[in-house]
Structures are given as C-alpha cells and as structure tokens.
Amino acid sequence: LSVPPEIPKEDGRPKWDNKFQYILSCIGFAVGLGNVWRFPYLCQIHGGGAFLIPYFIALLFEGIPLLHLELALGQCLRKGSIGAWNAISPYLGGVGVGSWMVSVLVSLYYNTVLTWVMWYFINSFQEPLPWSVCPLNENRTGLNEECYESTTVNYFWYRKTLNITPDVTESGTLQWWLILCLAACWAIVYLCTIRGIETTGKAIYVTAIFPYLVLTIFLIHGLTLPGATDGLAYLFTPNLNTLKNPRVWLDAATQIFFSLSLAFGGLIAFSSYNPQKNDCEKDAVTVAIVNSMTSLYASIPVFSVLGFKATTGYWDCLDRNIISIINEFDLPEESIMRQNYTAWISFLNSSYPEKIAGLKLKSCDLQEFLDQSVSGTGLAFIIFTQAIILMPGSQAWAILFFIMLFSLGLSSMFGNIEGVFTPLLELPMISKSIPKELLSGIICLICFLIALCFTLGSGSYWIDIFDSYAGSLPLLVIAFFEVIGVAYVYKIKRFSKDVKWMTGRKPNLYWQITWRFISPLLLLIVFVTFVTLQIQKPSSYAAWNPKHEGFPMKEEKVYPPWVLAICVLLAVLPCVFVPLVALFHLIKRMCRNKDPSFVPPAVFSCQGANS
Amino acid sequence: YAWDANEEYLFKAMVAFALRRYSSKSTTQISNVLLCNVTDRVSFWFVVTDSSKNVTTVPGSEVEAAIRMNRNRINSAFLLSDKTLQFLKITSTLSPPVEPSTPVWLIVFGVVLCLIVAGIFFLVVAGVQQRKKKNKQSTERENLEEKGEVAVTVENGIPCETLDLKAGHINGVFAADDERFTSL
Numbered sequence: 001l002s003v004p005p006e007i008p009k010e011d012g013r014p015k016w017d018n019k020f021q022y023i024l025s026c027i028g029f030a031v032g033l034g035n036v037w038r039f040p041y042l043c044q045i046h047g048g049g050a051f052l053i054p055y056f057i058a059l060l061f062e063g064i065p066l067l068h069l070e071l072a073l074g075q076c077l078r079k080g081s082i083g084a085w086n087a088i089s090p091y092l093g094g095v096g097v098g099s100w101m102v103s104v105l106v107s108l109y110y111n112t113v114l115t116w117v118m119w120y121f122i123n124s125f126q127e128p129l130p131w132s133v134c135p136l137n138e139n140r141t142g143l144n145e146e147c148y149e150s151t152t153v154n155y156f157w158y159r160k161t162l163n164i165t166p167d168v169t170e171s172g173t174l175q176w177w178l179i180l181c182l183a184a185c186w187a188i189v190y191l192c193t194i195r196g197i198e199t200t201g202k203a204i205y206v207t208a209i210f211p212y213l214v215l216t217i218f219l220i221h222g223l224t225l226p227g228a229t230d231g232l233a234y235l236f237t238p239n240l241n242t243l244k245n246p247r248v249w250l251d252a253a254t255q256i257f258f259s260l261s262l263a264f265g266g267l268i269a270f271s272s273y274n275p276q277k278n279d280c281e282k283d284a285v286t287v288a289i290v291n292s293m294t295s296l297y298a299s300i301p302v303f304s305v306l307g308f309k310a311t312t313g314y315w316d317c318l319d320r321n322i323i324s325i326i327n328e329f330d331l332p333e334e335s336i337m338r339q340n341y342t343a344w345i346s347f348l349n350s351s352y353p354e355k356i357a358g359l360k361l362k363s364c365d366l367q368e369f370l371d372q373s374v375s376g377t378g379l380a381f382i383i384f385t386q387a388i389i390l391m392p393g394s395q396a397w398a399i400l401f402f403i404m405l406f407s408l409g410l411s412s413m414f415g416n417i418e419g420v421f422t423p424l425l426e427l428p429m430i431s432k433s434i435p436k437e438l439l440s441g442i443i444c445l446i447c448f449l450i451a452l453c454f455t456l457g458s459g460s461y462w463i464d465i466f467d468s469y470a471g472s473l474p475l476l477v478i479a480f481f482e483v484i485g486v487a488y489v490y491k492i493k494r495f496s497k498d499v500k501w502m503t504g505r506k507p508n509l510y511w512q513i514t515w516r517f518i519s520p521l522l523l524l525i526v527f528v529t530f531v532t533l534q535i536q537k538p539s540s541y542a543a544w545n546p547k548h549e550g551f552p553m554k555e556e557k558v559y560p561p562w563v564l565a566i567c568v569l570l571a572v573l574p575c576v577f578v579p580l581v582a583l584f585h586l587i588k589r590m591c592r593n594k595d596p597s598f599v600p601p602a603v604f605s606c607q608g609a610n611s
Numbered sequence: 612y613a614w615d616a617n618e619e620y621l622f623k624a625m626v627a628f629a630l631r632r633y634s635s636k637s638t639t640q641i642s643n644v645l646l647c648n649v650t651d652r653v654s655f656w657f658v659v660t661d662s663s664k665n666v667t668t669v670p671g672s673e674v675e676a677a678i679r680m681n682r683n684r685i686n687s688a689f690l691l692s693d694k695t696l697q698f699l700k701i702t703s704t705l706s707p708p709v710e711p712s713t714p715v716w717l718i719v720f721g722v723v724l725c726l727i728v729a730g731i732f733f734l735v736v737a738g739v740q741q742r743k744k745k746n747k748q749s750t751e752r753e754n755l756e757e758k759g760e761v762a763v764t765v766e767n768g769i770p771c772e773t774l775d776l777k778a779g780h781i782n783g784v785f786a787a788d789d790e791r792f793t794s795l
Contacts, residue, residue, distance in 0.1 A: 122719040180720060187727045194734050330650040437738050 028411030041375030047242030074271035080422030081265030094581030099265035172457020222304030231307015266415035633677035
C-alpha cells in the first residue's frame with residue numbers, strides 16, 4: 001500500500017479525488033448529531049407535522065441561498081475563510097477571522113461530546129449493560145442511594161460517566177477515564193485529518209454512509225416494537241395552532257441555520273478545493289435537501305423507540321398497580337390484566353373506595369409518558385439507553401447506536417477542523433516551513449490540551465455554555481455580514497457574473513431576490529428575536545444535586561456573574577473581529593493616503609484567478 | 612402449574628427440611644408444619660409446631676433464619692425466584708454483581724487505541740518516505756542540470772536519461788531494422 005502522489009493543479013492546491021467525495025463531505029458536515037437529537041425534539045414540541053411548514057419556509061429563504069453563497073464563494077476564490085474574505089475586501093477580513101474563531105471554539109467542545117459517545121461505546125461490550133444495574137452501597141444491604149432514588153441510566157450518566165458536581169463553580173477533579181477517551185478521540189481526528197482532504201476524503205466514505213445504514217436498521221427494528229405506532233402518531237399529528245407562536249418560527253429558522261453548518265468556514269474550505277468550473281448551484285440544493293430529508297428520516301426510528309419506551313413505562317406502571325391490588329384483595333393471578341384494568345378499577349372503587357385510596361395507586365397515563373420530551377445529550381444517553389435495555393440483544397443495539405452517533409459527529413468534526421486547518425495552511429509563514437502532518441498534529445494537540453477542562457466534574461455545564469453562547473449567536477452575526485458583504489460590498493452583479501462563469505448559467509430571479517433582500521432581512525429578524533429572548537429570561541441552568549430536596553428532579557440554579565462574563569465573552573469574541581479588522585484597515589488606509597506612491601490593490605475577480 | 616394439595620405437601624416438606632438443616636435436630640416432621648388461610652391468590656400463613664415441647668410453636672425468628680439460610684433451595688424446588696415467591700418480613704440479601712479483574716471497557720479501549728496509533732504511525736511514515744523521494748528526485752534533476760549545460764528533456768515528469776538506462780524495453784522490431792529508414 002503506497003500513498004499515491006498528489007497531482008496538484010497549476011497553483012499547487014490539493015483537490016478532491018472525485019465529485020462524489022466533495023458532495024459526501026459537505027453532506028457529512030451538515031448531517032450531524034443535531035439531525036438525530038434536535039430536530040425530532042423540535043418536531044415534537046412544536047406541533048408535530050405542522051413544524052414542517054416553518055421549517056421548509058426557512059430552508060427555502062434562508063438555508064439554500066446562504067449555502068449556495070458559501071459554496072460559490074469558496075469555489076471562486078479558491079481560498080479558506082480568512083483568505084477568501086480578505087480577497088473580497090480587506091475591510092471584510094474580520095468575517096473570515098470570526099468564522100475561524102467559531103470553528104476553533106466549536107471543535108473544542110464538539111469532540112468532548114464524541115468522547116462521551118466513545119465512553120458509552122466501549123462500555124457496551126459488557127453483559128449486562130452497566131447502565132442497567134445499580135451498584136450496591138457500602139455495607140451491601142441495599143442499592144446505592146443515588147441510583148435508587150433516580151434511575152440506573154441517570155446514575156450511570158451523571159455519576160459514572162460525568163461524575164458531575166452540584167454546581168458550575170465547583171470544578172471537581174479531572175476524570176481519568178474521560179481523559180483517556182478524549183485522547184483517543186483526538187487521535188482519531190488526527191488520523192483522519194492528517195493530510196487535510198486527502199485523508200478525510202477517504203474516511204468520509206465510511207463515516208458519511210454508515211449512519212444511514214444504521215438508521216435503516218433501527219427504522220426496521222423500531223417499527224416492529226410495540227408502541228411504535230403511538231410514538232409516530234404523536235410525532236406527526238399536526239397541530240396547526242402552534243404556528244401562531246413566534247417561538248416556533250424562530251426555532252425553525254435557527255434549526256435550519258445550525259443544521260446546515262453555515263458560517264463556520266468549513267463549507268468555504270471544502271469548495272475551495274473544487275475545480276472552478278463546477279455547478280455549485282446544484283451542489284447547494286442537493287446538500288440542503290439531503291440534510292433535511294435525513295432529519296426527517298432520522299426522526300422516524302427515534303420516535304418509534306420513544307413510543308416503545310413510553311408504552312413499556314405505561315405497562316410497568318399498570319403492572320405495579322395490578323400487583324398491589326391483587327396482593328391487597330387476595331385475588332387469583334391473572335384475574336386483572338392490562339386490558340380489563342380500568343373496568344376492575346372502577347368496580348373496586350365503587351365497592352371498596354377506602355381500600356383503593358389506601359393503596360396510593362399512581363395514575364398511569366400514556367400521554368404523560370409520551371410527553372416526556374428531551375433533546376440533546378439527554379435523548380441519546382438517558383432516554384435511548386433506557387430503551388435499549390428493554391430490547392432483546394441490547395449489546396448489539398447499543399454498539400450500533402453509538403457507532404452511528406460517533407460517525408455522525410466525526411464527519412461534522414472533519415468540516416470543523418478543515419475550517420481551522422485550511423486558513424492556517426494559507427498563511428504565508430506557515431505554509432513554507434511546516435509540513436501538513438505537523439500542522440494538523442499541533443492543532444489536535446492544542447485542542448486536546450484545552451479540552452481537558454471539559455473533563456472536569458463541571459465539564460458538562462461548560463459544554464452547555466459553549467453550545468448556547470459560542471455556537472449560536474456569533475454564527476448569526478457572521479452569516480449576516482457574509483450576505484451583506486457579498487450582496488453590497490462585492491456587488492451582486494459581479495457575483496452573478498462569477499457564478500455564471502463557473503456554472504454556465506446566470507443565477508435566476510430566486511437567487512437574486514433572496515441574496516439581496518430576503519436572507520439578510522430574515523437573518524436580522526432572527527438575530528434580534530434571538531437576542532431579545534435570551535435577555536428576557538435570566539440565564540439559568542439545571543444542576544444535578546443528590547442532596548437537593550427535589551432530587552431526582554434537577555435543581556434550577558443561576559449563573560454567577562463571572563460565568564456570565566465568560567458567556568458574553570464567548571458570544572462577543574468572534575463577532576468583535578468584524579469591526580476590529582475593518583477599523584485596522586481603515587486606519588492603515590488613512591496612513592497610506594498621505595503616501596503618494598501608494599497604488600490601490602487590483603480589483604479581484606473570479607475569472608482573473610485562473611489565468 | 613396449578614397450586615394443589617401436592618404442592619402444599621412439598622411446601623411443608625421444604626419448611627421442615629429448612630428447620631432440620633438450621634437447628635440440626637431431626638425431630639421436625641412434615642406434620643409439624645401447619646398452613647392456614649389459603650387463598651386463591653396462593654397466599655397463606657404457616658406455623659411450625661414443636662413436637663418435643665407440647666403444643667408450642669417454634670419462634671418466628673428461628674423459622675425466618677432457617678428459611679433465609681435455605682432460600683435458594685426453596686426457590687428452586689418451586690422453580691420460582693425471590694421476586695415471585697415472597698416471604699413477608701424476610702428480605703433477600705443482595706448478591707454483589709460480578710466484577711471481572713480488568714474492567715471490560717479498558718480492554719476494548721486498548722484495542723481501539725492500538726488500531727489508531729498503528730494507523731497514525733503508518734500514515735506519518737508513508738508521508739515522510741514520500742517526501743524524501745520527492746526531495747531526492749528534485750535534487751537529482753538539479754544536479755543533472757548543473758553538470759551538463761544540456762537541457763534535461765523531460766517525458767511525463769521523468770528525465771529521459773533515466774528512461775533510457777533504467778526502465779523500459781527496447782523494441783527490437785523498430786531498433787534493429789536499419790534498412791527501413793530512408794537515408795538522408
């Protein structure tokens with residue numbers, strides 16, 4: 001096995017082996033963990049099938065135009081995010097630096113989520129699964145108290161995996177098992193991105209296609225589980241009344257935006273390795289549609305399994321009530337079944353009301369079980385793991401599920417790391433002296449060392465902070481400036497000519513209108529609404545505190561001021577580069593204006609780059 | 612299976628057996644065990660009389676201890692478990708879960724890590740070798756250009772001299788047939 005020598009274009013830039021690799025990389029970047037654990041949750045809480053209406057409207061007017069813009073930009077300018085925006089206009093260089101900064105911040109915490117997935121994966125080889133049994137307490141008289149009060153899966157997640165502290169200010173200690181898994185995860189990322197797209201291009205064949213296989217297997221298995229139809233009906237029954245709530249439209253717009261991984265700089269990096277004569281319009285539409293279809297496709301097995309879990313919980317509740325009634329009234333076994341439970345209850349209530357009241361039966365309601373909606377890590381590590389215990393052959397399902405999550409996250413990590421790697425590779429001082437392997441090694445090592453703070457006891461609280469503040473607001477700002485920059489600084493006429501040169505046809509009216517007016521307006525509205533909603537509710541978090549009275553419910557706590565300062569810093573830091581760089585160039589130009597020998601830089605054009 | 616008089620007989624026998632093992636006196640008979648208040652639920656009360664001391668019952672704590680000691684045998688006689696055969700006031704002691712000497716996850720982790728390190732090592736070495744080969748080629752070409760002022764002709768990126776000397780076959784049909792060429 002020898003590595004084939006790269007055949008570079010005239011400018012020495014590496015390129016994709018074939019078009020399919022490029023499309024697969026973009027799809028892998030866009031399709032991530034959010035498609036599995038955020039979209040079904042949003043569908044559920046916002047009225048099921050009715051959520052698809054604002055979702056597709058947002059896709060049409062915000063997602064696809066921005067995606068086309070980024071892909072066309074990267075393809076035309078053949079540079080990473082920093083170089084590309086510097087080429088558009090030096091005043092807009094801050095946009096590129098901002099995207100680079102966001103990619104760095106997101107890479108840090110995203111790989112820690114993959115660490116958790118890996119930890120669950122290597123624990124899935126045991127029989128019985130470690131999250132299905134409670135350990136004993138010290139004197140072996142009963143089960144561990146924390147585990148007994150909450151559930152076994154909660155205990156395994158909060159205690160055995162995270163070893164979580166009750167407060168974000170208490171850092172706790174470094175968890176050595178998480179450090180091992182973190183090192184392994186960063187080693188895998190290094191292995192796959194060691195030479196940039198040469199190596200990720202090979203790895204993406206596996207990591208982008210494998211999740212679809214597993215989703216199909218889960219789909220088929222999930223549909224055969226009892227209670228699956230209840231879950232699916234619950235998910236898809238449209239409730240058009242929810243459309244009156246502006247929160248639904250906001251969630252749809254933000255979901256589309258973050259789901260397509262816009263404004264990270266990774267898409268610009270990917271398309272910069274393309275040949276210039278490539279139909280980026282078709283690529284953009286393909287990637288966006290595949291991403292949305294994957295979200296829909298993934299929500300079916302997720303909700304079948306959730307329906308199964310709710311039904312099993314409901315049956316357990318009924319069975320416990322039935323046992324206590326049978327014990328109390330000394331009735332023969334199997335006289336009360338689930339089917340005639342309600343008839344028996346009404347009969348017994350009318351004849352012996354005091355006895356029934358004395359039993360303190362819990363009211364079992366299937367809707368209540370179905371209503372327990374969770375998104376994010378709770379869905380994967382608590383709800384799904386609980387459902388997996390109930391399935392026969394749980395080890396195999398657990399292993400499949402966690403490998404699927406790992407590949408979904410890994411393909412998104414490739415895009416994040418490319419967004420960091422490509423602009424660095426283009427900096428003149430770095431590209432000459434450092435070989436690619438060393439640069440990617442240095443990036444992975446530095447990220448690993450910084451990410452060690454997420455393996456502390458309070459690590460998961462910090463990841464929530466990073467996710468809500470670094471991975472949300474700055475992206476909106478950067479995307480807004482991207483659209484404004486291309487539409488009004490670079491001018492849409494020039495951009496349309498460039499796109500026509502690349503794809504062979506002029507962008508039609510839809511693109512013109514969305515790029516010029518609709519997308520910037522939509523982004524502005526989303527940004528303002530997002531900020532107002534964030535400011536209105538005081539930022540709080542839910543802490544896991546075993547000593548709390550309401551345990552096993554989580555304790556609502558407020559962030560202390562220094563943590564809030566960090567949140568604001570995370571949100572503002574990438575955005576602040578936009579005005580800073582513009583100011584810097586303005587000052588430089590004012591100094592230069594006094595110099596008579598100054599020649600203004602040549603106007604950049606797409607066609608000019610190739611000659 | 613249905614609960615009938617035979618099963619009751621087996622139960623009495625098991626209780627007697629448990630008491631015999633516990634107190635190691637072989638005077639307890641099946642007739643000493645008395646069942647009462649048998650319901651359809653299959654629940655009942657039972658007492659054990661002591662035939663040596665007339666018309667007195669064995670204290671409950673002794674019976675409890677005896678049953679606790681032989682719980683396993685009693686359960687398996689009826690093909691039931693601690694959950695399905697319940698003695699009120701006798702809680703079962705929990706057995707500790709089986710813990711292997713090295714945790715399983717560490718073994719799996721070791722396998723995964725070895726694969727990753729092997730992959731990284733292989734890729735880095737291949738990259739270094741490739742880079743060395745490229746450097747050697749470019750220095751060879753530079754040396755050749757320096758020695759003779761003859762321009763090095765390049766065919767598909769390979770200098771022609773190397774093509775002639777090292778690789779390639781000489782096609783005998785074309786090379787040997789000199790008469791075919793028209794003389795100038």
